[in-house]
Amino acid sequence: MASSNDAKRKYFGWTDQSVLILCGLLNKYVMKYGRSIPFKWMDLQPEFENIVQIKLYSEKVLKHKYDEMRKDYNLWKSLKNKATGVGWNQSLGKLDFSDDWWDKRIKEDINVKRIRRKQPSVELQEAWDQLFTNAVANGIDCV
Template identity: 60%
Template structure:
């Protein structure tokens, strides 16, 4: 599926003013534009016949888009397995610690065990 996404993005890359025909669920472009694009990459020919729906494009953007998460707890499809395991184990440790605290009241205990 990522190959299809990359092909679709490379078709639209750098293009401005592309229209979308919601009734036909496809790009609204002249045949000359398609001919030029198909000359650039013959794989575009299949996209001329059947283009991804807006819903699929949105899902692709969520999965493969350029959005970048920040922070120590982030994982990415492009991460190597070792980095993923490190983040995963760190999050597991946090979750285990959180299980022992049922409410904020449990944290308010003095040294002699009486609630503060």
Template identity: 55%
Template structure:
């Protein structure tokens, strides 16, 4: 009975353990590649030794990985799914108004958890490496969230052509075109019919006057066309990433300018009036309006996280001014 309770016990993950788990899994991906699935049965005991902690469930590591993947997708949708958000590039944290958070938390309690516990810079970097999509620029491109066992492996073998005696496929092709051009340049070439030209290049074999078929073999290296296409895809992806970074940077700058404007500050003040924290006809309200003429104080007011804290800050400023 006690063992059943122990298995049903919810695991407690500290921030340090979560970050260590991401680093542990990223090292595994670096060593084995993204096409290798996680061997949870052997990985969990190894991780338990690293963090010096024994989990009650043998699926604790996998469950945490699945949960982090959902949290990562939610974080990306909050960060990239809206325009005009307040984003602090130095701390890499969302600086949104309470009204925005209130809208997002409706019907999703996980958003409220992210609001008061946003992932650190280190965790965001580990998440991007662990769950970010792979770049489609070559073979073995599989996103880490995919199950690599569902993909059919393609093995490219360097085969030898046993049916062509003493020459490979490239030599045969080069000789054909050289002989063809020589024959075309001969004076009587124009008098030959297509069938007669073809007969001149039939290569007889022992006991048989018919040309021996040449089997086309796939080579282990890329052809020129495939190499050019791969380079084009790689360059195209780099250009897209660069363009995305520029757009995000411009959007962030525009967002900062709009957020800390007088209109933005007064909007937050009106929100406090609607919440009953002050009235528009009292001295504190007029004091705040005059205070917002200073861009530094205006930015400080907006960056305070809660309306009650903003009210206390305004009251202190008013007392110091008096």
């Protein structure tokens, strides 16, 4: 039987800051090794733990969060692409739709409820774009 310390060790509560830290580490990894080299989660774990000052029970915590972020990013982008013009609040970087619109989308995909409840910050949107798209901003030919 697992002790209460083991149960506490296994749970990691992701904050906005820790998600941004993970994105930063992953983006740094991609810049160094390119997109064709898979992430070495066992190498990334100690660096992440050092920054957040929390010991993870496994590198799988990082891999699971990455997989979850990728799904959220794809869902976020699909919703944002439907928001051209009317439903996008540029100054806030948020989707701004009626309750009816949200309810319809949630009926189509229950995961939309999570996005409606907590939309990604502008910083996270930028980190996700860098992490999950093939384009990397290098300052050349940027408008």
